[in-house]
Amino acid sequence: MSHPVFKTIAISTCIVLLMGLTGCTKKEAEENLILNIGFQKYGVLPILKARGTLETELKKQGVTIRWVEFPAGPQLLEGLNVGSVVFGESGEAPPIFAQAAGSNLVYVANQPAAPKAEALIVPKDSAIQSVADLKGKRVVLNKGSNVHYLLLRLLEEHQLDLDDIEVVYLPPADARAAFERGAVDAWVIWDPFFAAAEHQIQARVIADGSNLVSNTQFYLADRRFAEQQPEILKTLVTELDRTTQWVAQNQKTAAEILEKPSGLSLDILETSISRMGFGVRPISSDIVTAQQKVADAFYAQKLIPTKLNIQDAVLSEQ
Known part of the structure; x- marks a missing residue:
């Protein structure tokens, strides 16, 4: 039985597995690669979607993006686990619950603490x-x-x-x-x-949360996609970082982008955006340690059934 991620990344009659070809050249397969990205109404990903810069960069790699909307982080990560998307964004808690449930996710990058x-x-x-x-x-x-x-x-x-x-x-x-x-x-x-x-x-x-919690925003991916498509993943992280830097310098315009999808007024969105963490970086040991503390606290409160090792859900090369 093929992994669900293959059904979402490689949408082509010529592709059976991610890079498994039947009668097509590797170049033809790559030109038909479709990347499903999960997003919510608020956050950096809907801004990235609206600006279209990721489409421009990934087109150079023969990749087309399909955006899939979710109401919240837990549903997005469930979508990632069943293969309807291969990349998405979430706060600290949903990936802990997903990992506890045996999800195939990996932490890819994060915004600074907020x-x-x-x-x-x-x-x-x-x-x-x-x-x-x-x-x-x-x-x-x-x-x-x-x-x-x-x-x-x-x-x-x-x-x-x-x-x-x-x-x-x-x-x-x-x-x-x-x-x-x-x-x-x-x-x-x-x-x-x-x-x-x-x-x-x-x-x-x-x-x-000042001086008490990090409140970190994470970018997560299907493990096999992350391991087999490092260049696409690198482009994703680079464009997310550029987008947050743009948001930091253009907060009102960013609020205007989010106004219609979120249904919130500009003043609310500007306040919210001003409290974001700007920049997107690969997962560091400090971030793993901070996330481990959250997981341990949830385990102590019996919110998750097993004690987790967050490092197990981080790409080995990071």
């Missing part, structure tokens, strides 16, 4: 003034997400644990509704939902 892009917030008129005031309160968050780790670290810093609060697990849209109607006392959330709550309902920040 700790200010996630926070613990309360309604503007709340009596809560510090993390210590959360004792006995209802705190809503998305289970197993980056902010789950932020909450653990915030509680730890203030000599509290999960038993000291009442945790409510809801996805962002439902969490926002519960937050607005007063069904919960605090919300741990990430951008752009965080920026939207600040702008639209004047939510107040109790603490962000």
Whole structure:
């Protein structure tokens, strides 16, 4: 049985496997190579898609791009695991859960830490003034997400644990509704939902991730694709890096690009973009160490069934 990735990278009647040819030359096969990339409504990948620079560069290598949209990181990584895409973007938490489930993903690159892009917030008129005031309160968050780790670290810093609060697990849209109607006392959330709550309902920040968490954005790939197509992967990382550098210098224009797909206003998007980490770099040992801490914390809370070794999901040459 062929690996699912072959069905998505090599879409051609002449191609049976990634580079396995039946009656076609290698050059003809490469000219028909289709690369499926997963993206979400917000982030660097939709900006890269809109600008078209990756298509220009990969066309030189005989590669065509097919963009596949996903509602969130976990669904994108599931798409990567079943072979509907071979490359995508996600925050810290989804790849940990995917690795725990036996996914074939590998970490390829990351943006710098963006700790200010996630926070613990309360309604503007709340009596809560510090993390210590959360004792006995209802705190809503998305289970197993980056902010789950932020909450653990915030509680730890203030000599509290999960038993000291009442945790409510809801996805962002439902969490926002519960937050607005007063069904919960605090919300741990990430951008752009965080920026939207600040702008639209004047939510107040109790603490962000500064000096506590990295909140790193990762670029991930199917392992076999990453191992067999290093030049294409190199082009992807290079264009992502160039795109984030462009975004850093053109934040308003970047916000305008994201306005329609995200459905968010320019002021919200500009706030959110300003808190991004700019630049895309290969995975370093420091990043592996930081991600290992997140995985260990999730294992300690029984959010994942097995203890992971993050290095196992990093390309050996990195």
